[in-house]
Amino acid sequence: MRVLVLGATGYIGSAVVEQLTRAGHEAIRLVKDAGRLGPGVPVRVGDLTDPASLRAAVTDDVDAVLHIAAPTGEEAVDAAAVAALLQRxxxxxxxxxxxxGVWVLGATGDAAADEEAATDPVGIVGYRPRIERQVLEAAEDDVRAVVIRPGIVYGNGGGIPGLMTDWAREHGTGRYVGAVDTRWPMVHVDDLAALYVLTLSRAEEGTLLHGVAHEAVPVAALAAAADLSAGGPGRAEPWPREPAGQVLGAPFAEALALNQVVSGRRAVDELGWRPERPHPLTELGRFEEEGHLRFEEGIPEGA
Known part of the structure; x- marks a missing residue:
């Protein structure tokens, strides 16, 4: 398949492009500047703020479109971008x-929220349920429309756990926003990339999927593991939302404090997805030992 990928150079997108290529697909990267990538790399030029450029990128020889780009933060802009991509x-x-992302569910309580759960989004993703509906309704017009909600993405030193390791280095101890019993649904970036590839061949139109491999990871334990990864003794302390918000921005701090338990069982049962990468608490230590390079682009996608 020839697959147009938005967000192809980001944390999640680059992992997806790698696995698409490994599976025999051709990944066409949508970029703002074609000169950013080396010669011979298939690209299309476009911008989320320019619907005409997006329509032009979806040519008849494109078999599928993966929208993995971070949202702009403006509902009208993101809705117009989706409409343009869907048009052809x-x-x-x-x-x-x-x-x-799973933040559209809000706080879930102790029962694992599946894809049938009602949305209650926090402010940073407040309009995303409406974009989800816009996408899924396209199934009525013979588009194999699918929405993936990744959990908190980790792996290869990136994502929010990568930020937590930076905080531990800076402050001399692991830090977490929210209560001590806060939990996050999580997924390794490579397992998530495998889900995108499976979705292209196996997901039916109108499908909503949770990209979650670990339903409820204790955030205090994750902060302690980040401290170990940063060379500390494995300590962790709470970072109250107000001071955290002053550093990170109040909407991001609110999202980090969400206590969530989320099921990713549908992808396993319906698509045969088999997450196999190490647990996030294991990954932090393994990553530091292997000395991989870190890569981040602002606040990570997939939440």
Missing amino acids: LRGTGRAFVYTS
Whole structure:
């Protein structure tokens, strides 16, 4: 398949492009500047703020579109971008996969929230449920429309756990926002990339999937593991939301304090997804030992 990938150079997108290529697909990267990538790399030039450029990028030889780019933060802009990308897919049966995140569920309580759970988004993702509906409704026009909600993404030194390791280095101890019993649903970036590839061949139109491999990881334990990864003794302390918000921004701090338990069982049962990467508490220590390079682009995608 020829797959147009938005966000192809980001944390999640680069892992997806790697696995698409390994599976025999051709990944076409949508970029703002074609000169950013080396010669011979398939690219299309476009921008989320320019719907005409997005429509032009979805040519007849594109078999599927993966929207993994971080949202702009403006609902009208993001809705217009999705509409433009969908326009040339309608009536064709081609796939369109949109990336949302588990933060649209809000605090879930102790019972694992599945894809049938009601949304209650925190402010940083307040309008995303409406974009999800816009995407899924395209299934009525013969688009194989799918929405993936990744959990908190980790692995290869990136994502929010990578930020937590930086905080531990800076402050001399692990830090976590929220109560001591806060839990996060999580997924390794490579397992998540495998889910995107499976979705292209196996997901039915109108499908909503939680990209979650670990339903409820204790955040205090994650902060302690980040401290170990930073060379500390494995300590962790709470970072109250107000001072955390002054550093990180109040909307991001609110999201980090969410206590969530989220099920990713549908992807396992319906698509045969088999997450196999190490648990996040193991990954932090393994990563530091192997000395991999870190890569981050602002606040990570997939939440």
